[in-house]
Amino acid sequence: GRFGKVYTAVNNETGELVAMKEIQLHKQNDARFVKDMLVELRILEGINQKNLVKYYGVEIHREEMVLFMELCTEGTLESLVQSTEDGLPEVLVRRYTKQLVDAISALHENTIVHRDIKSANIFLTAEGNSLKLGDF
Numbered sequence: 040g041r042f043g044k045v046y047t048a049v050n051n052e053t054g055e056l057v058a059m060k061e062i063q064l065h066k067q068n069d070a071r072f073v074k075d076m077l078v079e080l081r082i083l084e085g086i087n088q089k090n091l092v093k094y095y096g097v098e099i100h101r102e103e104m105v106l107f108m109e110l111c112t113e114g115t116l117e118s119l120v121q122s123t124e125d126g127l128p129e130v131l132v133r134r135y136t137k138q139l140v141d142a143i144s145a146l147h148e149n150t151i152v153h154r155d156i157k158s159a160n161i162f163l164t165a166e167g168n169s170l171k172l173g174d175f
Contacts, residue, residue, distance in 0.1 A: 047110060050095075057095060060106040073099060080106070082149050090142035092162060092173030111162035111171055120158060135161075135170055142172040 043062035050057050064073065076097070083094040093109040116135070120127065127135075139161065146153060153160075153172065160174040 043106075048107070050107075056110050058108045058110045060108065062104045062106070064102055064104055073104060076104065079151055082151060086145055086149055088142060088145035090138040090169065090171055091145060092171045108173065109171070111164060111173065113163035113165055115159050116161040116163065116170060117158035119163060131168065134168060138170050139172060146172075 043060045046059045046061070048057050048059040049055070077099075080094055080097050083091075084096065087093075092111060095107040095109075097107070098105040139156075143153065143156070155174065156172070160172065162171045162173055163169075164171060
């Protein structure tokens with residue numbers, strides 16, 4: 040993904056909490072980026088895979104792009120690994136690996152390449168023992 044600030048926002052239609060990511064745009068360099076992002080986001084909005092962060096929409100403003108997506112409040116795989124002295128249990132690593140492969144497969148089936156898979160972009164869910172790949 041591209042660096043941006045992430046906020047918690049409220050969907051005015053549903054009352055649901057969502058993540059809102061603001062990405063600053065620099066006009067001379069970002070026309071192609073915006074075009075490519077809009078194509079990918081249209082595809083992502085149609086993918087319903089339980090291990091992918093759900094994207095709800097995008098707004099383009101003069102100096103920023105604002106993405107609306109599923110809010111993941113339980114932290115990242117990176118923070119979980121850093122907080123665990125003895126490493127994660129093998130059964131959990133296997134479960135997370137399968138979920139990550141499922142998420143990547145769903146992207147590839149829709150001709151999307153993630154480009155930035157790392158533990159900081161893998162989010163934990165409140166449902167427990169499951170993760171979601173995000174921040175494309």
